[in-house]
Amino acid sequence: MTFEWKTIDSALRVEPGKPSKLSKRDTACDNLFADKREGEALAKANAKAIDRLQDALWAEGSRALLVVLQGIDTSGKDGTVRGVFNECGPLGVNVTAFGTPNEQELAHDYLWRVHKAVPRKGLIGIFNRSHYEDVLVVKVRGLVPADVIEQRYAQINAFERHLSENGTTILKFMLHISKDEQRKRLQARLEEPDKHWKFNPGDLEDRKLWTQFANAYETMLDRCSTEHAPWHVIPSDRKWQRNAAISSIVRGALETMMPLYPKARWKPGEFIIE
Amino acid sequence: MTFEWKTIDSALRVEPGKPSKLSKRDTACDNLFADKREGEALAKANAKAIDRLQDALWAEGSRALLVVLQGIDTSGKDGTVRGVFNECGPLGVNVTAFGTPNEQELAHDYLWRVHKAVPRKGLIGIFNRSHYEDVLVVKVRGLVPADVIEQRYAQINAFERHLSENGTTILKFMLHISKDEQRKRLQARLEEPDKHWKFNPGDLEDRKLWTQFANAYETMLDRCSTEHAPWHVIPSDRKWQRNAAISSIVRGALETMMPLYPKARWKPGEFIIE
Numbered sequence: 001m002t003f004e005w006k007t008i009d010s011a012l013r014v015e016p017g018k019p020s021k022l023s024k025r026d027t028a029c030d031n032l033f034a035d036k037r038e039g040e041a042l043a044k045a046n047a048k049a050i051d052r053l054q055d056a057l058w059a060e061g062s063r064a065l066l067v068v069l070q071g072i073d074t075s076g077k078d079g080t081v082r083g084v085f086n087e088c089g090p091l092g093v094n095v096t097a098f099g100t101p102n103e104q105e106l107a108h109d110y111l112w113r114v115h116k117a118v119p120r121k122g123l124i125g126i127f128n129r130s131h132y133e134d135v136l137v138v139k140v141r142g143l144v145p146a147d148v149i150e151q152r153y154a155q156i157n158a159f160e161r162h163l164s165e166n167g168t169t170i171l172k173f174m175l176h177i178s179k180d181e182q183r184k185r186l187q188a189r190l191e192e193p194d195k196h197w198k199f200n201p202g203d204l205e206d207r208k209l210w211t212q213f214a215n216a217y218e219t220m221l222d223r224c225s226t227e228h229a230p231w232h233v234i235p236s237d238r239k240w241q242r243n244a245a246i247s248s249i250v251r252g253a254l255e256t257m258m259p260l261y262p263k264a265r266w267k268p269g270e271f272i273i274e
Numbered sequence: 275m276t277f278e279w280k281t282i283d284s285a286l287r288v289e290p291g292k293p294s295k296l297s298k299r300d301t302a303c304d305n306l307f308a309d310k311r312e313g314e315a316l317a318k319a320n321a322k323a324i325d326r327l328q329d330a331l332w333a334e335g336s337r338a339l340l341v342v343l344q345g346i347d348t349s350g351k352d353g354t355v356r357g358v359f360n361e362c363g364p365l366g367v368n369v370t371a372f373g374t375p376n377e378q379e380l381a382h383d384y385l386w387r388v389h390k391a392v393p394r395k396g397l398i399g400i401f402n403r404s405h406y407e408d409v410l411v412v413k414v415r416g417l418v419p420a421d422v423i424e425q426r427y428a429q430i431n432a433f434e435r436h437l438s439e440n441g442t443t444i445l446k447f448m449l450h451i452s453k454d455e456q457r458k459r460l461q462a463r464l465e466e467p468d469k470h471w472k473f474n475p476g477d478l479e480d481r482k483l484w485t486q487f488a489n490a491y492e493t494m495l496d497r498c499s500t501e502h503a504p505w506h507v508i509p510s511d512r513k514w515q516r517n518a519a520i521s522s523i524v525r526g527a528l529e530t531m532m533p534l535y536p537k538a539r540w541k542p543g544e545f546i547i548e
Contacts, residue, residue: 059471081365089360090367090400091352126364186547196538197333204547264470273460273478 006250020221029235039244046247047087056259058122071175074185083243153223172230279526294495303509313518320521321361331394345449348459357517426498444503516529
């Protein structure tokens with residue numbers, strides 16, 4: 001098993017400036033990994049590597065990594081955090097879940113609460129949903145006028161460019177599942193009592209707007225995949241494929257950042273510990 | 275292997291109102307666990323149980339757990355987070371490290387930044403250092419007058435009582451290591467290049483004040499171990515003992531809280547997912 005993250009990265013990346021062709025992208029993908037066993041082993045090895053790299057990122061103390069997770073209900077955002085980042089743990093990873101904005105947040109522009117939550121230097125920050133909701137659910141539900149939405153793509157690109165130029169590497173993942181897979185997952189929440197709390201009857205309303213959401217996602221991918229903050233569309237019908245793919249891309253990005261342990265400004269020999 | 279957390283809890287707890295007798299407490303402790311293998315297995319099982327319990331705590335959504343970690347340099351605060359809480363992961367655990375207060379923090383009372391950082395309902399919050407620094411390093415270094423320090427013990431108890439009465443269970447752990455063990459750990463930081471960044475020559479200044487710090491810790495334990503927020507003194511010379519002990523006490527506390535998955539206000543049969 002070799003670590004060929006570049007193959008995985010380019011297969012799933014949305015090339016900046018090119019149409020994302022979302023409807024033609026796989027929700028399950030059998031040509032990237034030999035089989036489930038290999039995929040799981042790869043994800044595990046990647047998780048350990050991410051942990052080591054984050055330790056160096058912290059020691060270095062000058063840059064951060066921001067991972068944006070977007071996807072419809074049941075697409076596996078929480079599962080991705082567990083599968084890819086638990087090895088790293090709460091010490092190195094900071095998760096922010098963005099829900100319906102509260103009164104104070106609505107009293108500011110939509111990027112205000114997002115900027116507050118970006119990871120500090122040395123950390124991996126994860127956005128579970130993000131500012132992209134402001135061009136997804138907000139657009140589909142018509143919560144703001146169309147011309148306001150239209151401005152947002154460029155505003156978001158400018159914001160992300162700013163973060164990137166100031167030391168934050170950005171990776172964005174759309175967890176892509178089929179309509180049939182969502183049905184199975186919602187059904188499972190109905191059938192398992194310990195998962196009842198995860199089922200929100202309102203989710204079925206969003207499901208009725210499947211096509212509208214798919215269109216909004218496609219426009220988002222077309223307009224906001226940039227060199228400094230690329231989108232990847234992750235086949236997520238199978239959890240092991242999702243974890244193997246995302247962990248590979250994250251690990252590859254961290255290896256490219258190449259965080260270095262700082263050199264001491266003292267000589268080990270100069271200290272005697274009494 | 276049975277899970278006898280109550281034995282471990284009472285052996286290490288500082289009984290409210292009784293002298294902590296810190297100098298007589300073990301930094302290594304061979305009577306709590308049969309051997310290293312058993313201790314590690316116990317810690318692993320506990321970590322999995324803590325993860326399951328936190329999931330229910332989140333689903334329930336009405337209470338939180340706050341874990342305070344205090345200890346001198348190299349006592350293993352970061353290692354505890356990894357060893358006990360990585361199974362739970364960044365989704366369920368929020369770590370706040372308290373360093374030297376910044377200008378804005380110093381412009382407020384010393385509990386201001388602490389209150390801002392308490393865990394939201396459903397989460398486990400970990401304080402890596404805490405408001406107790408304000409009766410430890412601040413006292414030893416004489417940064418505020420003695421009568422101001424003297425007031426703080428009761429202020430802290432009142433603050434913690436407030437949190438406890440409002441749904442936050444509090445556990446406080448002092449990671450107790452011997453002076454000789456600290457020497458070995460500081461020495462290791464000097465010898466391993468990838469650990470050089472962790473070595474701060476200033477730590478040696480604190481080491482020279484070993485007795486003063488021990489006295490300040492003892493007073494803190496005597497005055498601030500309460501029924502609603504008890505201190506435990508954890509033998510921490512051996513990492514596996516530390517992890518086995520802390521994970522047992524945390525698991526026991528969560529089992530006592532007994533978080534419950536909420537019952538759905540709908541009947542599974544009433545939904546058809548198209």
